[in-house]
Amino acid sequence: MTKSADQEHASPSSSFPTYAFEGPAQVAIRTRTTDQPRYVDTRLPVWTWYDGGLAMKIDWAALQLNSELIEIGKGFMAYALEKYAPRTAVMFADTLRFLSSTNLATGLPWDTHQLVTALEELKKTRAVLIGFRRLYRWAMDRGINGFDPITYLKIKDVKSDRVDPHARIFLSQSGLDLDEEVRLLKRIERDIQVQNWNEFQLNIMLNLCFELGPRSIQLHSLDIEDFEFIESADFEKYYTLWLPMAKKVGQRRPERRPRKLTTRLGEKISEHISIVQRRFGRGCKPLFVNLKGRRLSVSEIIACLKQELREAGIDKPNQVTMLLRHHLGQGLADQGTPADMIAELLGHNSTVAARAYVTATPNIARIKEKALGKSPAYQRIMRSLLTGEIVQRRDTVPERAIRGVIDTQYIGEIGACALPVHTHCPYNPVFACYTCKKFHPFADGRHEQVKEALQREAQRFIDMAEQVGDLIHNRPLAQHQTTILAVSATIERCRQHTEDAADDAL
Incomplete structure (x- = not known):
């Protein structure tokens, strides 16, 4: 139904009936175990649900919200308990408790100044802001008076003051x-x-x-x-x-x-x-x-x-x-x-x-310190795995370019072979190249692609070895690990070569 211009300016109470919760007497919740209550009785003044062996509650009489917001809160909590995990429902209950301490608790409609002031408080706690955003969207989708898309977009743009939850790991x-x-x-x-x-x-x-x-x-x-x-x-x-x-x-x-x-x-x-x-x-x-x-x-x-x-x-x-x-x-x-x-x-x-x-x-x-060559032990490893000198792709004839297949993926443009053109190498192309003195890596070669393909193939060896219970005596896996180390060393050499060339140009 589309509201007329007169209805837009009329008071909400005279235009639309207030929302009343008419949900089920018992709401089925998502339980983790079979030995805890599976339903929440919505007829009680205190709703109780369980997770992890702990009781979680929301006391409607204790909330300082006006009667209409209480009814909206009940509808939203019934929806949340049925759709989300019990712990997430606790977050939404905390949002309602927080809401009762703001200037929005007096009831609808909320004017712009009220909303801006409340959002300044809400955004201090990331979980509460998310809960409020979800509550507003739920009410708007159900056409409850006082909730509109324009305001929702403003709320959606508000960012919390809290650091990203994964930042502590970073x-x-x-x-x-x-x-x-x-x-x-x-x-x-x-x-x-x-x-x-x-x-x-x-x-x-x-x-x-x-x-x-x-x-x-x-x-x-x-x-x-x-x-x-x-x-x-x-x-x-x-x-x-x-x-x-x-x-x-x-x-x-x-x-x-x-x-x-x-x-x-x-x-x-x-x-x-x-x-x-x-x-x-x-x-x-x-x-x-x-x-x-x-x-x-x-x-x-x-x-x-x-x-x-x-x-x-x-x-x-x-x-x-x-x-x-x-x-x-x-x-x-x-x-x-x-x-x-x-x-x-x-x-x-x-x-x-x-x-x-x-x-x-x-x-x-x-x-990274090892990769930069600062560790003497790592320098010795790198010297033992050194290939031939690094060259530019444009300076190499196509017949000398090396191509091969790793993890069912065709890989080329990684470097050139110093063997005579018509000589067939007895070793597996690409796999053996990174530990061969006859291999001249391209400075801008696709070495990262080689490394990723080797890692995927090595993981496939691990998966197969686990099935037969033999991860210790696995020569193909050991070969892959050695080759991956050699590719990593080559990547670092090419990076250092490029940086040195740029410094010389200056």
Whole structure:
């Protein structure tokens, strides 16, 4: 329906009825586990929902909002509880609580001055600003009076004052030092009598955090059925944990992804499950439970792991699971793991955080130092891998140009071969060139493309080797790693050659 000019200037109360919440008596929420309430009773003055074993609430009587905004808030919260994760619904509840302390709480319509003043307060807290933006969009989409597209666009353009959530990773690292890691491993690997079952369970959780970097909510959500093992014909056992993903948008229940476990950790979990089922019966579903057989809450997990870290002589302000998660991400980045693989292993929805690890890790500075040739050891490695002199593509006859295929991808324009034109090299083109004195790299050659293709192919070797359980004796993988190192050295030589040429021109 289109409003007339008279209606545009008429008071909202005389033109349109005020909004009234007429939603369902019970709203189904997205639960992580089967042993927590799945519905929120909207008839009660206080709405309560659960996540991670913790109760979350919004008390409508305590909000200092006018009656219409209360009804709009109920409609929005019912929508949020059904569509988003429970923790996200808490963020929206915080937005409503914050809104009740601003000048917008008196009711609709909001004039421009009111909105500008309130937004100055809202943007100080990023989560609250996001919540308000989502609330406004929800009300506007439903045609509720007082919410219009022009104002929404103004709200959308407002940026929060808070630093980007990933900036702390870019600016600093919160992993473990080498001596701290040694102490932690000693704590994990110590012998624990199974009679001391609670301590044994804590040791398993600490071990899991070190190996896989799960969040505390993921540890809370694990069920016994998420653990499985396969025994091969020669009696070798392979252990897998189907880890629930904590941040997957748009799913009613968390997706579970398989994660391989070390044999020692797999054996400990197997023994732990046997103890739990003897103590609390085979009907016990959670993997980690308290002394009464109930699923450990997030707060209990954090408190226990914090104590474990102190016992290992590590006292840091971070939450334990996030500390070890950052440590794992940093370690993967230090070893040259691609950002997309780090994101997959840590269960991120994007590579933003993973790229932050790669950029911010302190060891990258040491890697760059080696690449610049400042390390004598690295200089010796580079000299042993040196190719022929660097040349310009324009100075090379086409017959001497090197071409080849890596990872099913054709690659050319990387350099020239000094062998006679009609001589056939007995080695594999491209793969062998970067460790051959007869290879003359082009200063502007596509060496980065070669490196990326080699990394992809090396990862394929890793995947295949994991399937047969033989990552140690894998000569093709070792060859790829050596070639990747040689390509990296060539890239640095070409960069230095180009810079020197530019300085000479000046």
